Amino acid sequence: MGSNGLAEAVLYIDKATGSEQRVSARSVVVAASACESARLLLNSRSAQFPNGIANSSGVVGRYLTDSVGSDMTGYFPQLEKMPAHNHDGVGGMHLYMPWWRFGKQNDFLRGYHIEFGGGRDMPGVGWFNGVCEDEEGYGVGLKQKCRSSYGTYIGFSGRGEMIPNEKTFCELDPSVKDKWGIPVLRFHWQWSENELKMARDMQTTFRSIIESAGGTVLGGPRKYPLPKDKAREAAQSDPPISEGGAIIHELGTVRMGNDAKTSVLNKNCQSHDVKNLFVADAAPFVSNPDKNPTLTIMALSWKTSEYLLDQAKKGEI
Amino acid sequence: MTIESVSRRALLKSLSMGAVAGSVLRVIPMQAAEAAHHMIAAEKADAKGGAYIPKYFDAHQYKTLQSLCETIFPADADAGGAIEAGAPEFIDLLTSENTELQATLGGGMKWLETTCSTRNGKAYLDCTAEQQKAILDQIAFRKNFEQDPALLEPIEFFILLRNMTADAFFTSKIGIKYLGYKGNTFLTEFPGCPPVPGI
Known part of the structure; x- marks a missing residue:
């Protein structure tokens, strides 16, 4: 300064x-x-600006938001009959669903869109673990089930607007510093009721699309859960909603x-x-x-x- | 330590962590698995007699592992099985770099031998096909945990082995061919989408 x-x-x-x-x-x-811009301002302290440069208002780090995220995957048996072709690069299944209820009476404010993913992508490690775990057993039947299920899954990703709230912000961490001795940020995150309602609505919508199209929702409680499965189910948030920052659309801090x-x-x-x-x-x-x-x-x-x-x-x- | 050995270890670590986390939603790209298959192929090419030397399992356990993998994904009219796909090598190589895999797979293998010895008085590989089937049918299904909670670890062992066998098989040449994956090729022309029957 x-x-x-x-x-x-x-x-x-x-x-x-x-x-x-x-x-x-x-x-x-x-x-x-x-967030890094907020950190730079907060760390730029001087006699004129003891709380960080340009921060006489004290709102640097506040009004932090990220997109609201909630996902679901469906299994569509009719896709087994699709002729195999090259899906490389398709990724999003050539589909995008913009917010379709603008101006209508909803039980939450703002809106969300749906992204779709799936197809006969390049198989990788983990691809068929879900099939193996759901089908169980062993043998030629399991091998064939993995093959016939290939390309029959469609993932739904809802991405919505978050409204800033007082409990969601970042600030300088009083004790943790980076390797250069410069304080890092500390995050506080709480979804408000509006985001939870939105995520719940995403789940209801995904399920209704999947089931109306003759598919089955994947995931959910197992028929014969092991202790690990029970722990995972208990840890699942209700409704399923992304962790703050996970959608990497953070904004609003300055x-x-x-x-x-x-x-x-x-x-x-x-x-x-x-x-x-x-x-x-x-x-x-x-x-x-x-x-x-x-x-x-x-x-x-x-x-x-x-x-x-x-x-x-x-x-x- | 050379750069090659560092990246080799890092690669195997990340692959084996993927095996532990295992989920449809967390797929590790095929390139990483292919690199593991390539390491195994390179080792075989260099070795006298072209054999892979197990890194984690001992010689007897490794034979048992081969038998279990082939039982999970046997050869059929359409493709070779887990052994031809290189699943036992893949599983052994990843297990050698991950203590969690070692605990589950190593523990499961010990349980299998002890149980075969107690029940049938011989090693798994020496049991009759019926005896082998009887024991596998106990540990290959989650529902058996309800009747016998002592089967928890063996069931978890088999789940992991089954997932890793599938990972190895479907990232191998014969597995990819079996699946009918059409990608990763140059398109010299774009013929459009193939016709869909009934539409």
Whole structure:
């Protein structure tokens, strides 16, 4: 930080030598992915910003969200009759189901989409373990069952929008540091009732599609469970929902807003506190529809770049 | 330690961990399994007489392992069985790098020998086909655990052995052919999807 209230330079550690380096800059754009950008700001403490640069609002690390994820796999016996052909590269079964209940009365807010996976992909280790475990026994019959079941599974992945909540955020860990001695982040995660209802709805929808199409839902309690199976079933969350961060769509940790008291950045992703500091990744936006955040990141970065260029030309930055 | 030996160990470790975790949803790409098959082939090519030397199981256990694998996936009219696919070598190689596999497979093998000796007074391989079938039918089905909780470990042993045999078989040349996997080839032309009967 300079005495003029602007960011002056970036410090980094040269991994090859372990020495600290300094790069001066007229303006600084932080774009290290949502959580790492928050970490960089929180670790950049000074007399002016004891809680981290640009963090007079105290909301850096807050409003963290990830996509809501819930999955199910179905077995479709009619696919056994499909002629074998090359499925390499198909992966998603050429299907995508966007949110279809927009504007309708649902018991949760926002929406989700469904991704489908399956096909006669390249077999790998683990591919037929499920068949072996369900069929049990041994012999030619088991071998044939593995073959006939090949390509008859379709996976359903629901990906939905999460609403930020107070109990989900990241902050500097008071004791754990990385190998360079820099504090790492500590995460707090809690899905709210809205996300749980959404995941439950995904499960109901998947099951209804699978069963209406003549398939059977895979998984669920075993008929003859071993202690291991019982433990796994007991550990299963109800409804099945991804762990926070598992869908790797984390965003919202350095949020934008018009009010400098409750947000870090303005509408151009420029810090309210430090005029030559910008954030250009998924950290500025706290709300993301069910889709991947990449296009939103690109659009906002583009807007921020144009604004930065314009301000630099005018001599404002 | 050379780079080759480090990556060889890392590869076998990750493969064997996959075997322990085993699930339809956590498939390890075939390339890793193929590398294990290649290691075995290279070892056989270098060895006098072209034989694989077991790394974990002793000579007698290894013969028993071969017999069990072949019983799980026997040769039939359409393809060779687990032995031709290289399943015993694959299982032994992975087991040699993973203590969890050693505990389950090694323990199961001991149980099998002890039980055969107590019941029939001979080793598994010397038992009659009926005697072998009787013992396998006890441990190849989860439901038998309900009647006899003492069968827990043997049943878990057989589940793991069955899964690993399937992994080895379906990542081998004959297994892939048996399956009818059409991918991993160059498309010189794109003929579109094949016709679906009835549509």
